[in-house]
Amino acid sequence: MANTIKPILCVVTSHPIRGDSGEPTGFAMVELTHPLEAFDKAGIPYEIASIRGGHPPIDFFDLSDAANAHYWKDKDFRSALADSLILRDLDPSCYSAVFFAGGHGTMWDFADSEVVQKVIREIWEAGGIVSAVCHGPAALVNATLSDGSYLVAGKKLAAFTDEEEAEVRYTEVVPYLLATTLKQRGALHQAAPNWSENVVTDGRLITGQNPASAHGVGQALVEQLTTKS
Numbered sequence: 001m002a003n004t005i006k007p008i009l010c011v012v013t014s015h016p017i018r019g020d021s022g023e024p025t026g027f028a029m030v031e032l033t034h035p036l037e038a039f040d041k042a043g044i045p046y047e048i049a050s051i052r053g054g055h056p057p058i059d060f061f062d063l064s065d066a067a068n069a070h071y072w073k074d075k076d077f078r079s080a081l082a083d084s085l086i087l088r089d090l091d092p093s094c095y096s097a098v099f100f101a102g103g104h105g106t107m108w109d110f111a112d113s114e115v116v117q118k119v120i121r122e123i124w125e126a127g128g129i130v131s132a133v134c135h136g137p138a139a140l141v142n143a144t145l146s147d148g149s150y151l152v153a154g155k156k157l158a159a160f161t162d163e164e165e166a167e168v169r170y171t172e173v174v175p176y177l178l179a180t181t182l183k184q185r186g187a188l189h190q191a192a193p194n195w196s197e198n199v200v201t202d203g204r205l206i207t208g209q210n211p212a213s214a215h216g217v218g219q220a221l222v223e224q225l226t227t228k229s
Contacts, residue, residue: 005225006096007045009119010035011087011139013105014050016057019173026057027103030211031133033067035099035218036077042222047095051109051116053086059103067215088115092122096225099217102134102160107174111141121145124204129224133208133217134160140207141181153186156202158209161191 012027032048039046050056063069071077092098098119100110110116120143124130130151132139137159143151162177171177183189191209192198198209199216206224208217 005044006094007047008039008221008225009090009092009095009098009123010046010048010101011098011116011119012048012050012056012084012101013103013109014052014056015105015108018104018170019108019175021173024057024059025104026059027101027105028059028134028211029061029068029072030065031101031103031136031214033065033071034214035101035133035221036071037067038215038218038222042226044096044222044225046099047085047090048080049085049087049090051087051113053084053089055082056084057105059105087113087119090119092119092128093126095123095128097129097131097221098123099221100132100136100139101214102132102136102211104135104170104174106135106138107176107178110136110138111176113139117143120151124151127204129204129206129221131206131217131221132159133214134210135178137182137207138178140187141176141178141185150185150187151205152182154188155205156188156190156200157182157205157207158190158192158198158200158213159207160210161194163191164194164210167194
């Protein structure tokens with residue numbers, strides 16, 4: 001039963017500026033709201049956390065998107081977002097899965113966060129699910145297991161591609177190219193044409209390429225959790 005499943009920990013970035021460009025950034029709203037739709041439909045609880053807590057910066061969101069509009073009007077969601085939990089204060093054993101939303105801000109605070117790495121390692125090694133979409137897989141760049149190996153080594157995954165980064169003209173702004181760096185860690189990166197939905201599941205690792213993949217990642221996470229339960 002869904003109501004016996006431990007909550008999903010949804011993590012967003014706290015980083016507000018896109019490198020040296022001075023442009024504002026943060027997390028992509030659609031990459032949070034679309035998975036939340038799937039979680040809510042299944043009756044699976046979730047909590048929203050960020051690196052620093054409090055109201056996280058928003059990269060882009062469009063109120064013509066039905067999911068964005070629905071959640072933006074929801075007082076409980078707005079309150080949970082405004083008071084996002086501080087990641088380091090949380091006990092990973094309380095969660096069935098962790099989900100990392102994207103947005104360019106993740107490229108500056110996910111990869112080198114020891115707390116992010118700890119959360120991923122503990123949830124994974126306890127048999128939980130690790131998931132991410134678009135730039136959210138930045139959380140996986142330096143995530144290692146207790147034996148020191150990279151979590152992504154030898155695993156199929158999807159992430160924002162170098163070609164998509166070039167199309168939005170941020171290749172020279174981001175501190176590293178996400179797909180290239182994940183491949184350097186041993187990941188078997190599965191790319192689809194720019195902006196097309198692409199969700200890759202490899203065991204308990206569930207990842208998506210871009211905003212169009214956000215709902216699919218959420219749905220895949222729900223299906224795996226409800227099958228396990």
